[in-house]
Amino acid sequence: MLRLLLRRLLLLVPTILVVVTLVFIMVRVAPGDPAIAILGDYATKDSLEALREKMGFNVPLWLQYLRFLSNIFRGDLGVSMLNNNPVKAQLLYALPYTLELTISSMIVGVLLGLPFGILTALRRNRWADYVGRIVSLAGISIPSFYLGILMIFVFSVKLGLFPVMGISRSGDLLGRLNHLVLPAFTMGLILTSYIMRVSRSTMLNVLKEDYIRTAKAKGLNNVIVVYKHALLNALIPIISVTSIYFIVIIGASVMVEIVFSRPGLGKLMVLAMKQRDYVMLQSIMLVYAALAMMINLATDLIYGLVDPRIKYK
Protein backbone atom coordinates (compact mmCIF):
# COMPACT_ATOMS: atom_id res chain seq x y z
CA MET A 1 0.00 0.00 0.00
CA LEU A 2 2.72 2.39 0.96
CA ARG A 3 4.67 1.54 -2.13
CA LEU A 4 1.69 2.44 -4.28
CA LEU A 5 1.40 5.76 -2.55
CA LEU A 6 5.06 6.55 -3.05
CA ARG A 7 4.97 5.67 -6.70
CA ARG A 8 1.96 7.86 -7.22
CA LEU A 9 3.58 10.77 -5.49
CA LEU A 10 6.68 10.33 -7.58
CA LEU A 11 4.66 10.41 -10.77
CA LEU A 12 3.09 13.56 -9.52
CA VAL A 13 6.29 15.57 -9.72
CA PRO A 14 6.72 15.71 -13.50
CA THR A 15 3.00 16.32 -13.84
CA ILE A 16 3.19 19.28 -11.51
CA LEU A 17 6.16 20.59 -13.42
CA VAL A 18 4.32 20.41 -16.69
CA VAL A 19 1.26 22.10 -15.24
CA VAL A 20 3.30 24.90 -13.71
CA THR A 21 5.12 25.47 -16.95
CA LEU A 22 1.87 25.45 -18.85
CA VAL A 23 0.38 28.03 -16.56
CA PHE A 24 3.45 30.17 -16.86
CA ILE A 25 3.38 30.06 -20.64
CA MET A 26 -0.31 30.76 -20.81
CA VAL A 27 -0.09 33.82 -18.67
CA ARG A 28 2.87 35.23 -20.53
CA VAL A 29 1.42 34.51 -23.93
CA ALA A 30 -1.83 36.27 -23.17
CA PRO A 31 -2.41 39.42 -25.15
CA GLY A 32 -2.10 42.77 -23.53
CA ASP A 33 0.74 44.33 -21.70
CA PRO A 34 0.05 44.04 -18.00
CA ALA A 35 1.90 47.22 -17.21
CA ILE A 36 -0.39 49.17 -19.48
CA ALA A 37 -3.35 47.35 -18.05
CA ILE A 38 -2.53 48.60 -14.60
CA LEU A 39 -1.41 52.11 -15.33
CA GLY A 40 -3.69 52.93 -18.19
CA ASP A 41 -3.12 54.11 -21.72
CA TYR A 42 -1.67 57.50 -20.88
CA ALA A 43 1.07 56.37 -18.55
CA THR A 44 4.49 57.69 -19.32
CA LYS A 45 7.18 55.45 -20.64
CA ASP A 46 9.21 55.85 -17.50
CA SER A 47 6.48 54.83 -15.16
CA LEU A 48 5.73 51.83 -17.36
CA GLU A 49 9.35 50.80 -17.19
CA ALA A 50 9.41 51.29 -13.46
CA LEU A 51 6.37 49.11 -13.01
CA ARG A 52 7.76 46.43 -15.24
CA GLU A 53 10.91 46.40 -13.24
CA LYS A 54 8.97 46.14 -10.04
CA MET A 55 6.88 43.27 -11.34
CA GLY A 56 9.86 41.58 -12.87
CA PHE A 57 8.58 41.61 -16.42
CA ASN A 58 11.56 43.21 -18.06
CA VAL A 59 13.85 40.33 -17.32
CA PRO A 60 14.46 37.65 -19.94
CA LEU A 61 11.80 34.99 -20.04
CA TRP A 62 13.82 32.08 -18.75
CA LEU A 63 14.85 34.11 -15.75
CA GLN A 64 11.24 34.93 -15.06
CA TYR A 65 10.49 31.24 -15.26
CA LEU A 66 13.18 30.35 -12.76
CA ARG A 67 12.06 33.05 -10.40
CA PHE A 68 8.51 31.80 -10.79
CA LEU A 69 9.52 28.29 -9.87
CA SER A 70 11.58 29.32 -6.90
CA ASN A 71 8.85 31.56 -5.64
CA ILE A 72 6.36 28.79 -5.76
CA PHE A 73 8.62 26.42 -3.91
CA ARG A 74 9.12 28.99 -1.25
CA GLY A 75 5.40 29.45 -1.05
CA ASP A 76 5.49 33.02 -2.19
CA LEU A 77 2.68 33.62 -4.58
CA GLY A 78 3.22 37.29 -5.08
CA VAL A 79 1.02 40.27 -4.76
CA SER A 80 -2.18 40.76 -6.64
CA MET A 81 -1.84 43.32 -9.38
CA LEU A 82 -5.29 44.52 -8.73
CA ASN A 83 -5.49 45.41 -5.09
CA ASN A 84 -1.93 44.96 -3.94
CA ASN A 85 -2.88 42.39 -1.37
CA PRO A 86 -0.84 39.24 -1.11
CA VAL A 87 -2.24 36.54 -3.31
CA LYS A 88 -1.73 33.80 -0.80
CA ALA A 89 -3.90 35.49 1.78
CA GLN A 90 -6.71 36.02 -0.65
CA LEU A 91 -6.56 32.45 -1.79
CA LEU A 92 -6.57 31.16 1.75
CA TYR A 93 -9.58 33.29 2.49
CA ALA A 94 -11.53 32.11 -0.50
CA LEU A 95 -10.60 28.45 -0.50
CA PRO A 96 -12.63 27.32 2.52
CA TYR A 97 -15.78 28.78 1.02
CA THR A 98 -15.26 26.99 -2.22
CA LEU A 99 -14.50 23.75 -0.44
CA GLU A 100 -17.53 24.18 1.77
CA LEU A 101 -19.76 24.60 -1.24
CA THR A 102 -18.15 21.80 -3.19
CA ILE A 103 -18.25 19.26 -0.42
CA SER A 104 -21.81 19.99 0.60
CA SER A 105 -22.92 19.74 -3.02
CA MET A 106 -21.12 16.44 -3.25
CA ILE A 107 -22.92 15.19 -0.16
CA VAL A 108 -26.29 16.23 -1.50
CA GLY A 109 -25.52 14.70 -4.86
CA VAL A 110 -24.42 11.35 -3.53
CA LEU A 111 -27.09 11.07 -0.86
CA LEU A 112 -29.81 11.71 -3.36
CA GLY A 113 -28.29 10.33 -6.51
CA LEU A 114 -27.05 6.97 -5.36
CA PRO A 115 -30.25 5.60 -3.88
CA PHE A 116 -32.42 6.97 -6.65
CA GLY A 117 -30.09 5.66 -9.30
CA ILE A 118 -30.10 2.21 -7.82
CA LEU A 119 -33.83 2.38 -7.41
CA THR A 120 -34.33 3.11 -11.07
CA ALA A 121 -32.04 0.25 -11.97
CA LEU A 122 -34.01 -2.15 -9.85
CA ARG A 123 -37.32 -0.96 -11.22
CA ARG A 124 -36.13 -0.92 -14.75
CA ASN A 125 -38.61 0.04 -17.43
CA ARG A 126 -41.33 0.60 -14.92
CA TRP A 127 -42.92 3.81 -13.82
CA ALA A 128 -40.23 4.84 -11.35
CA ASP A 129 -37.54 4.31 -13.92
CA TYR A 130 -39.15 6.55 -16.50
CA VAL A 131 -39.68 9.35 -14.05
CA GLY A 132 -36.14 9.00 -12.85
CA ARG A 133 -34.66 9.05 -16.30
CA ILE A 134 -36.63 12.08 -17.37
CA VAL A 135 -35.73 13.97 -14.24
CA SER A 136 -32.07 13.15 -14.45
CA LEU A 137 -31.98 14.05 -18.12
CA ALA A 138 -33.45 17.42 -17.27
CA GLY A 139 -30.93 17.75 -14.49
CA ILE A 140 -27.92 17.36 -16.68
CA SER A 141 -29.34 19.69 -19.30
CA ILE A 142 -29.92 22.68 -17.08
CA PRO A 143 -26.95 24.99 -16.94
CA SER A 144 -25.88 25.46 -13.35
CA PHE A 145 -26.31 29.18 -13.30
CA TYR A 146 -29.83 28.91 -14.65
CA LEU A 147 -30.84 26.46 -11.98
CA GLY A 148 -29.33 28.79 -9.42
CA ILE A 149 -31.35 31.67 -10.75
CA LEU A 150 -34.48 29.56 -10.76
CA MET A 151 -33.87 28.53 -7.19
CA ILE A 152 -33.36 32.13 -6.20
CA PHE A 153 -36.52 33.07 -7.99
CA VAL A 154 -38.66 30.41 -6.43
CA PHE A 155 -37.28 30.22 -2.96
CA SER A 156 -36.07 33.68 -2.25
CA VAL A 157 -38.11 36.03 -4.33
CA LYS A 158 -41.44 34.34 -4.31
CA LEU A 159 -41.37 32.31 -1.16
CA GLY A 160 -38.82 34.27 0.81
CA LEU A 161 -37.46 31.16 2.42
CA PHE A 162 -33.73 31.44 2.01
CA PRO A 163 -31.38 34.37 1.74
CA VAL A 164 -30.55 35.39 -1.76
CA MET A 165 -26.87 35.94 -1.72
CA GLY A 166 -23.64 36.22 0.14
CA ILE A 167 -22.54 34.44 3.21
CA SER A 168 -23.54 34.87 6.77
CA ARG A 169 -22.29 38.06 8.36
CA SER A 170 -22.17 36.75 11.86
CA GLY A 171 -20.40 33.58 10.88
CA ASP A 172 -22.40 31.34 13.17
CA LEU A 173 -23.12 27.84 12.02
CA LEU A 174 -26.83 28.20 11.44
CA GLY A 175 -26.37 31.36 9.43
CA ARG A 176 -23.73 29.78 7.30
CA LEU A 177 -25.87 26.78 6.66
CA ASN A 178 -28.74 28.99 5.77
CA HIS A 179 -26.74 30.71 3.09
CA LEU A 180 -25.34 27.43 1.95
CA VAL A 181 -28.60 25.65 1.28
CA LEU A 182 -29.59 27.09 -2.06
CA PRO A 183 -26.15 27.05 -3.66
CA ALA A 184 -25.41 23.57 -2.40
CA PHE A 185 -28.70 22.24 -3.65
CA THR A 186 -28.26 23.92 -6.99
CA MET A 187 -25.07 22.06 -7.67
CA GLY A 188 -26.22 19.10 -5.66
CA LEU A 189 -29.31 18.52 -7.74
CA ILE A 190 -27.37 18.65 -10.96
CA LEU A 191 -24.82 16.26 -9.52
CA THR A 192 -27.67 14.03 -8.38
CA SER A 193 -28.77 13.70 -11.96
CA TYR A 194 -25.32 12.65 -13.12
CA ILE A 195 -24.88 10.19 -10.30
CA MET A 196 -28.34 8.77 -10.86
CA ARG A 197 -27.52 8.00 -14.45
CA VAL A 198 -24.20 6.44 -13.66
CA SER A 199 -25.49 4.40 -10.73
CA ARG A 200 -28.29 3.16 -12.86
CA SER A 201 -26.16 1.96 -15.73
CA THR A 202 -23.50 0.49 -13.48
CA MET A 203 -26.08 -1.31 -11.42
CA LEU A 204 -27.74 -2.65 -14.54
CA ASN A 205 -24.44 -3.98 -15.77
CA VAL A 206 -23.68 -5.64 -12.49
CA LEU A 207 -27.11 -7.19 -12.22
CA LYS A 208 -26.53 -8.95 -15.50
CA GLU A 209 -23.45 -10.68 -14.21
CA ASP A 210 -23.29 -14.38 -13.67
CA TYR A 211 -22.65 -14.31 -9.99
CA ILE A 212 -25.89 -12.51 -9.44
CA ARG A 213 -27.76 -15.18 -11.29
CA THR A 214 -25.96 -17.79 -9.27
CA ALA A 215 -26.92 -16.13 -6.05
CA LYS A 216 -30.52 -15.93 -7.09
CA ALA A 217 -30.48 -19.54 -8.24
CA LYS A 218 -29.14 -20.56 -4.90
CA GLY A 219 -32.32 -19.15 -3.54
CA LEU A 220 -30.82 -16.29 -1.64
CA ASN A 221 -33.17 -13.67 -0.43
CA ASN A 222 -33.41 -11.06 -3.15
CA VAL A 223 -32.68 -8.22 -0.80
CA ILE A 224 -29.46 -9.80 0.34
CA VAL A 225 -28.49 -10.43 -3.26
CA VAL A 226 -28.96 -6.83 -4.13
CA TYR A 227 -27.24 -5.27 -1.20
CA LYS A 228 -24.39 -7.55 -0.59
CA HIS A 229 -23.36 -8.68 -4.00
CA ALA A 230 -24.59 -6.27 -6.58
CA LEU A 231 -24.17 -3.07 -4.68
CA LEU A 232 -20.64 -3.63 -3.53
CA ASN A 233 -19.43 -4.50 -6.95
CA ALA A 234 -21.28 -1.63 -8.51
CA LEU A 235 -19.68 0.73 -6.07
CA ILE A 236 -16.23 0.50 -7.58
CA PRO A 237 -16.81 2.16 -10.93
CA ILE A 238 -19.16 4.58 -9.24
CA ILE A 239 -16.38 5.73 -6.96
CA SER A 240 -14.00 6.35 -9.81
CA VAL A 241 -16.65 8.25 -11.70
CA THR A 242 -17.43 10.26 -8.61
CA SER A 243 -13.93 11.61 -8.57
CA ILE A 244 -14.39 12.90 -12.08
CA TYR A 245 -17.59 14.51 -10.96
CA PHE A 246 -15.83 16.11 -8.05
CA ILE A 247 -13.63 17.90 -10.52
CA VAL A 248 -16.64 18.85 -12.59
CA ILE A 249 -18.27 20.24 -9.47
CA ILE A 250 -15.24 22.36 -8.77
CA GLY A 251 -15.61 23.81 -12.22
CA ALA A 252 -19.31 24.40 -11.84
CA SER A 253 -18.76 26.07 -8.50
CA VAL A 254 -17.42 29.06 -10.37
CA MET A 255 -20.83 29.76 -11.83
CA VAL A 256 -22.72 29.16 -8.63
CA GLU A 257 -20.38 31.40 -6.68
CA ILE A 258 -21.07 34.19 -9.11
CA VAL A 259 -24.81 33.71 -9.13
CA PHE A 260 -25.08 33.63 -5.36
CA SER A 261 -22.36 36.19 -4.78
CA ARG A 262 -20.45 33.89 -2.54
CA PRO A 263 -16.76 34.49 -1.98
CA GLY A 264 -14.67 31.69 -3.36
CA LEU A 265 -12.00 30.63 -5.78
CA GLY A 266 -14.21 30.91 -8.81
CA LYS A 267 -15.24 34.45 -8.15
CA LEU A 268 -11.63 35.38 -7.55
CA MET A 269 -10.64 33.84 -10.83
CA VAL A 270 -13.26 35.58 -12.91
CA LEU A 271 -12.43 38.94 -11.40
CA ALA A 272 -8.74 38.34 -11.98
CA MET A 273 -9.40 37.39 -15.54
CA LYS A 274 -11.47 40.44 -16.32
CA GLN A 275 -8.81 42.71 -14.93
CA ARG A 276 -5.94 40.75 -16.36
CA ASP A 277 -4.45 40.21 -12.95
CA TYR A 278 -1.89 37.70 -14.12
CA VAL A 279 -0.23 37.20 -10.79
CA MET A 280 -3.50 36.14 -9.25
CA LEU A 281 -4.52 34.10 -12.24
CA GLN A 282 -1.49 31.91 -12.32
CA SER A 283 -1.81 31.10 -8.65
CA ILE A 284 -5.48 30.24 -8.97
CA MET A 285 -4.77 27.98 -11.92
CA LEU A 286 -2.15 26.22 -9.86
CA VAL A 287 -4.58 25.74 -7.02
CA TYR A 288 -7.17 24.20 -9.29
CA ALA A 289 -4.61 21.89 -10.80
CA ALA A 290 -3.37 20.92 -7.36
CA LEU A 291 -6.91 20.17 -6.22
CA ALA A 292 -7.55 18.02 -9.24
CA MET A 293 -4.35 16.06 -8.72
CA MET A 294 -5.08 15.51 -5.06
CA ILE A 295 -8.52 14.22 -5.88
CA ASN A 296 -7.11 11.84 -8.46
CA LEU A 297 -4.60 10.60 -5.97
CA ALA A 298 -7.20 10.11 -3.28
CA THR A 299 -9.42 8.25 -5.67
CA ASP A 300 -6.65 5.90 -6.68
CA LEU A 301 -5.97 5.16 -3.06
CA ILE A 302 -9.60 4.51 -2.22
CA TYR A 303 -9.82 2.34 -5.29
CA GLY A 304 -6.89 0.32 -4.09
CA LEU A 305 -8.45 -0.10 -0.70
CA VAL A 306 -11.90 -1.01 -1.86
CA ASP A 307 -11.15 -3.44 -4.60
CA PRO A 308 -9.35 -6.42 -3.12
CA ARG A 309 -8.38 -7.52 -6.59
CA ILE A 310 -6.09 -4.62 -7.20
CA LYS A 311 -2.48 -5.12 -6.31
CA TYR A 312 0.14 -2.53 -7.06
CA LYS A 313 1.69 -3.31 -10.38
Next chain:
Amino acid sequence: MVIIFVALFASWLSPYDPIEQNVRSRLQPPQIQHPLGTDSFGRDVLSRIIWGSRISLSVGVGSILFGMILGSTLGMVAAYRGGKIGEFIMRFMDILMCFPTEILAIMVLVVLGSGLEKLILTIGTVMTPRFARLAFASTLSVKEREFVLAAKAIGAKHSRILFKHILPSIFGEIMVISSLWIATAIRVEANMSFLGLGVSPPTPTWGNMVLTGVAQLTNAPWLSLFPGLAITLAILSFNLIGDGMRDAMDPKLQG
Protein backbone atom coordinates in the same frame (compact mmCIF):
# COMPACT_ATOMS: atom_id res chain seq x y z
CA MET B 1 -37.01 6.82 -26.51
CA VAL B 2 -36.23 7.15 -30.18
CA ILE B 3 -39.56 8.82 -30.89
CA ILE B 4 -38.94 11.37 -28.19
CA PHE B 5 -35.61 12.32 -29.58
CA VAL B 6 -36.96 12.88 -33.04
CA ALA B 7 -39.70 15.07 -31.62
CA LEU B 8 -37.29 17.27 -29.78
CA PHE B 9 -35.00 17.40 -32.74
CA ALA B 10 -37.82 19.27 -34.44
CA SER B 11 -38.47 21.62 -31.56
CA TRP B 12 -34.82 22.59 -31.51
CA LEU B 13 -34.81 23.31 -35.19
CA SER B 14 -37.64 25.79 -34.98
CA PRO B 15 -35.84 28.36 -32.81
CA TYR B 16 -33.28 28.44 -35.55
CA ASP B 17 -35.56 30.62 -37.61
CA PRO B 18 -33.14 32.92 -39.37
CA ILE B 19 -33.27 36.62 -39.86
CA GLU B 20 -35.44 38.24 -37.24
CA GLN B 21 -33.62 41.35 -36.17
CA ASN B 22 -33.61 43.15 -32.86
CA VAL B 23 -36.77 45.19 -33.21
CA ARG B 24 -36.30 48.38 -31.27
CA SER B 25 -39.91 49.06 -30.56
CA ARG B 26 -41.42 50.17 -27.32
CA LEU B 27 -39.91 50.81 -23.93
CA GLN B 28 -40.15 48.89 -20.66
CA PRO B 29 -41.11 45.25 -20.24
CA PRO B 30 -44.74 44.15 -20.81
CA GLN B 31 -45.64 40.59 -21.60
CA ILE B 32 -48.67 40.33 -23.80
CA GLN B 33 -48.08 41.97 -27.16
CA HIS B 34 -44.62 40.51 -27.37
CA PRO B 35 -44.92 36.83 -26.57
CA LEU B 36 -41.90 36.78 -24.33
CA GLY B 37 -41.77 40.39 -23.32
CA THR B 38 -39.29 43.12 -24.08
CA ASP B 39 -36.19 44.18 -22.27
CA SER B 40 -35.28 47.53 -20.84
CA PHE B 41 -34.21 48.80 -24.22
CA GLY B 42 -37.49 47.83 -25.72
CA ARG B 43 -36.04 44.98 -27.71
CA ASP B 44 -38.25 42.01 -28.23
CA VAL B 45 -37.02 39.11 -26.16
CA LEU B 46 -38.31 36.47 -28.52
CA SER B 47 -36.41 37.89 -31.47
CA ARG B 48 -33.27 38.14 -29.42
CA ILE B 49 -33.63 34.57 -28.34
CA ILE B 50 -34.03 33.48 -31.93
CA TRP B 51 -31.08 35.56 -32.97
CA GLY B 52 -29.05 34.21 -30.09
CA SER B 53 -29.65 30.67 -31.19
CA ARG B 54 -27.41 31.27 -34.16
CA ILE B 55 -24.51 32.05 -31.88
CA SER B 56 -25.10 29.18 -29.52
CA LEU B 57 -25.46 26.73 -32.36
CA SER B 58 -22.52 28.00 -34.35
CA VAL B 59 -20.31 27.94 -31.30
CA GLY B 60 -21.55 24.53 -30.31
CA VAL B 61 -21.13 22.88 -33.67
CA GLY B 62 -18.09 24.86 -34.69
CA SER B 63 -16.12 24.13 -31.58
CA ILE B 64 -16.96 20.46 -31.75
CA LEU B 65 -15.85 20.29 -35.37
CA PHE B 66 -12.57 21.92 -34.45
CA GLY B 67 -12.08 19.70 -31.46
CA MET B 68 -13.07 16.64 -33.43
CA ILE B 69 -10.60 17.25 -36.22
CA LEU B 70 -7.74 18.26 -33.98
CA GLY B 71 -8.41 15.76 -31.24
CA SER B 72 -9.14 12.77 -33.39
CA THR B 73 -6.04 13.37 -35.45
CA LEU B 74 -3.91 13.58 -32.35
CA GLY B 75 -5.48 10.48 -30.91
CA MET B 76 -5.15 8.46 -34.06
CA VAL B 77 -1.58 9.44 -34.64
CA ALA B 78 -0.69 8.75 -31.05
CA ALA B 79 -2.25 5.32 -31.16
CA TYR B 80 -0.89 4.43 -34.53
CA ARG B 81 2.65 5.60 -34.13
CA GLY B 82 2.81 4.58 -30.55
CA GLY B 83 6.13 4.93 -28.84
CA LYS B 84 7.39 7.94 -26.99
CA ILE B 85 5.57 10.52 -29.08
CA GLY B 86 2.25 8.82 -28.68
CA GLU B 87 2.69 8.50 -24.98
CA PHE B 88 3.73 12.07 -24.67
CA ILE B 89 0.70 13.31 -26.55
CA MET B 90 -1.71 11.29 -24.50
CA ARG B 91 -0.09 12.26 -21.24
CA PHE B 92 -0.51 15.86 -22.23
CA MET B 93 -4.17 15.25 -23.00
CA ASP B 94 -4.56 13.62 -19.62
CA ILE B 95 -3.12 16.65 -17.93
CA LEU B 96 -5.50 18.89 -19.80
CA MET B 97 -8.39 16.75 -18.71
CA CYS B 98 -7.34 17.23 -15.12
CA PHE B 99 -8.75 20.70 -15.17
CA PRO B 100 -12.46 21.27 -14.78
CA THR B 101 -13.93 22.17 -18.14
CA GLU B 102 -15.05 25.66 -17.24
CA ILE B 103 -11.74 26.49 -15.61
CA LEU B 104 -9.82 25.30 -18.63
CA ALA B 105 -12.06 27.34 -20.86
CA ILE B 106 -11.40 30.45 -18.83
CA MET B 107 -7.69 29.78 -18.97
CA VAL B 108 -7.65 29.39 -22.72
CA LEU B 109 -9.80 32.48 -23.11
CA VAL B 110 -7.21 34.43 -21.16
CA VAL B 111 -4.65 33.45 -23.72
CA LEU B 112 -6.75 33.91 -26.81
CA GLY B 113 -8.86 36.91 -25.95
CA SER B 114 -12.57 37.35 -26.56
CA GLY B 115 -14.74 37.38 -29.64
CA LEU B 116 -16.79 34.82 -31.48
CA GLU B 117 -14.04 33.11 -33.47
CA LYS B 118 -11.77 32.98 -30.47
CA LEU B 119 -14.59 31.51 -28.43
CA ILE B 120 -15.05 28.72 -30.95
CA LEU B 121 -11.32 28.06 -30.89
CA THR B 122 -11.30 28.09 -27.13
CA ILE B 123 -14.10 25.64 -26.61
CA GLY B 124 -12.74 23.55 -29.44
CA THR B 125 -9.41 23.37 -27.66
CA VAL B 126 -11.10 22.46 -24.42
CA MET B 127 -12.96 19.59 -26.07
CA THR B 128 -9.91 18.33 -27.95
CA PRO B 129 -8.55 16.04 -25.21
CA ARG B 130 -11.84 14.15 -25.09
CA PHE B 131 -11.76 13.45 -28.79
CA ALA B 132 -8.12 12.53 -28.55
CA ARG B 133 -8.81 9.99 -25.85
CA LEU B 134 -11.67 8.50 -27.76
CA ALA B 135 -9.78 8.31 -31.02
CA PHE B 136 -6.79 6.84 -29.22
CA ALA B 137 -8.74 4.01 -27.67
CA SER B 138 -10.70 3.29 -30.83
CA THR B 139 -7.64 3.30 -33.01
CA LEU B 140 -5.84 0.94 -30.68
CA SER B 141 -8.61 -1.56 -30.99
CA VAL B 142 -8.86 -1.29 -34.74
CA LYS B 143 -5.14 -1.24 -35.37
CA GLU B 144 -4.63 -4.96 -35.32
CA ARG B 145 -7.59 -5.93 -37.41
CA GLU B 146 -7.18 -7.88 -40.60
CA PHE B 147 -7.90 -5.21 -43.11
CA VAL B 148 -5.34 -2.95 -41.57
CA LEU B 149 -2.71 -5.65 -41.58
CA ALA B 150 -3.67 -6.49 -45.13
CA ALA B 151 -3.21 -2.92 -46.21
CA LYS B 152 0.17 -2.88 -44.57
CA ALA B 153 1.11 -6.10 -46.30
CA ILE B 154 0.26 -4.65 -49.67
CA GLY B 155 2.69 -1.92 -48.77
CA ALA B 156 0.13 0.82 -48.50
CA LYS B 157 1.73 4.17 -48.90
CA HIS B 158 2.56 4.98 -45.33
CA SER B 159 0.16 6.34 -42.85
CA ARG B 160 -1.81 8.28 -45.38
CA ILE B 161 -3.72 5.43 -46.94
CA LEU B 162 -3.99 3.75 -43.61
CA PHE B 163 -5.95 6.68 -42.37
CA LYS B 164 -8.38 5.98 -45.12
CA HIS B 165 -8.88 2.58 -43.59
CA ILE B 166 -8.81 3.23 -39.88
CA LEU B 167 -10.78 6.41 -39.93
CA PRO B 168 -14.03 5.01 -41.35
CA SER B 169 -14.04 2.37 -38.65
CA ILE B 170 -13.81 4.71 -35.74
CA PHE B 171 -15.90 7.40 -37.30
CA GLY B 172 -19.14 5.96 -36.01
CA GLU B 173 -18.14 6.05 -32.40
CA ILE B 174 -16.87 9.56 -32.72
CA MET B 175 -20.07 10.83 -34.26
CA VAL B 176 -22.23 9.36 -31.57
CA ILE B 177 -20.41 10.99 -28.72
CA SER B 178 -20.09 14.23 -30.65
CA SER B 179 -23.72 15.03 -30.16
CA LEU B 180 -23.41 14.72 -26.41
CA TRP B 181 -20.34 16.87 -26.51
CA ILE B 182 -22.11 19.51 -28.55
CA ALA B 183 -24.44 19.74 -25.60
CA THR B 184 -21.45 20.29 -23.36
CA ALA B 185 -20.04 22.89 -25.70
CA ILE B 186 -23.29 24.83 -25.68
CA ARG B 187 -23.31 24.70 -21.91
CA VAL B 188 -19.77 26.01 -21.71
CA GLU B 189 -20.57 28.80 -24.14
CA ALA B 190 -23.53 29.80 -22.04
CA ASN B 191 -21.38 29.76 -18.95
CA MET B 192 -18.76 31.96 -20.56
CA SER B 193 -21.34 34.42 -21.80
CA PHE B 194 -22.93 34.54 -18.40
CA LEU B 195 -19.60 35.40 -16.89
CA GLY B 196 -19.27 38.16 -19.41
CA LEU B 197 -16.33 36.50 -21.07
CA GLY B 198 -17.84 35.39 -24.32
CA VAL B 199 -19.31 37.42 -27.11
CA SER B 200 -19.82 41.11 -26.45
CA PRO B 201 -22.92 43.07 -25.42
CA PRO B 202 -25.10 44.26 -28.28
CA THR B 203 -24.98 40.81 -29.83
CA PRO B 204 -27.46 38.67 -28.00
CA THR B 205 -26.35 35.32 -26.75
CA TRP B 206 -28.52 33.35 -24.41
CA GLY B 207 -25.87 33.53 -21.75
CA ASN B 208 -25.49 37.27 -21.65
CA MET B 209 -29.23 37.75 -21.86
CA VAL B 210 -29.53 35.81 -18.64
CA LEU B 211 -26.74 37.87 -17.20
CA THR B 212 -28.42 41.20 -17.86
CA GLY B 213 -31.75 39.82 -16.87
CA VAL B 214 -30.69 38.79 -13.40
CA ALA B 215 -30.65 42.33 -12.18
CA GLN B 216 -34.34 42.56 -12.96
CA LEU B 217 -35.27 39.24 -11.49
CA THR B 218 -37.84 40.61 -9.09
CA ASN B 219 -39.75 42.89 -11.42
CA ALA B 220 -39.05 41.42 -14.82
CA PRO B 221 -38.29 37.74 -14.42
CA TRP B 222 -38.96 36.90 -18.04
CA LEU B 223 -35.75 38.62 -19.07
CA SER B 224 -33.57 35.89 -17.70
CA LEU B 225 -35.97 33.00 -17.33
CA PHE B 226 -36.71 32.58 -21.02
CA PRO B 227 -33.18 32.68 -22.45
CA GLY B 228 -32.16 30.25 -19.75
CA LEU B 229 -34.97 27.99 -20.80
CA ALA B 230 -33.73 28.19 -24.36
CA ILE B 231 -30.29 27.09 -23.26
CA THR B 232 -31.74 24.21 -21.31
CA LEU B 233 -33.87 23.04 -24.22
CA ALA B 234 -31.01 23.20 -26.67
CA ILE B 235 -28.76 21.19 -24.38
CA LEU B 236 -31.58 18.78 -23.75
CA SER B 237 -32.14 18.26 -27.45
CA PHE B 238 -28.55 17.39 -28.12
CA ASN B 239 -28.46 15.11 -25.13
CA LEU B 240 -31.49 13.29 -26.42
CA ILE B 241 -30.04 13.01 -29.89
CA GLY B 242 -26.83 11.67 -28.46
CA ASP B 243 -28.58 9.22 -26.19
CA GLY B 244 -30.78 8.09 -29.01
CA MET B 245 -27.82 7.54 -31.31
CA ARG B 246 -26.00 5.61 -28.63
CA ASP B 247 -28.95 3.39 -27.91
CA ALA B 248 -29.44 2.79 -31.61
CA MET B 249 -25.88 1.65 -32.09
CA ASP B 250 -25.85 -0.61 -29.09
CA PRO B 251 -28.37 -3.33 -29.85
CA LYS B 252 -26.76 -3.58 -33.23
CA LEU B 253 -23.66 -4.89 -31.55
CA GLN B 254 -25.64 -7.27 -29.43
CA GLY B 255 -27.42 -8.27 -32.61
